[in-house]
Amino acid sequence: MNTSERTARALLRVQRASIEEVEAVERxxxxxxxxxxxxxxxAQIATHLGVTERAARRRFGSPPAPEDQTTLF
Structure with missing residues (x-):
């Protein structure tokens, strides 16, 4: 296998890993x-993720409804 073939295979592995990462995040x-x-x-979810409750809520919690958001005007 020459250098260009090794590079092509390595790049395919990068692409495959990237796709797997996106799929894992969605799961x-x-x-x-x-x-x-x-x-x-x-709190239970955070424990299983190995993060704080605040971090879990920030990452996975729903954004506030528009009527709950503070407006500047």
Whole structure:
């Protein structure tokens, strides 16, 4: 195998890993959403993620509804 073939294979592995990462992030988001809907607390979710409750809420929590957001005007 020559250098260009090794490079092409290496780049395909990079691309495959990138796709797998996106898929894993989506699976995690869906899993957290299901856990919330099933009654899990943010503290429980945070424990299983290995992060603080605040970090879990920031990453996976729903944004506030438009009527709950503070306006500047």
């Amino acid at each position: 995690l988001r869906q899993s957290v959403s299901r856990a919330v809907r099933s009654g899990a607390s943010w």
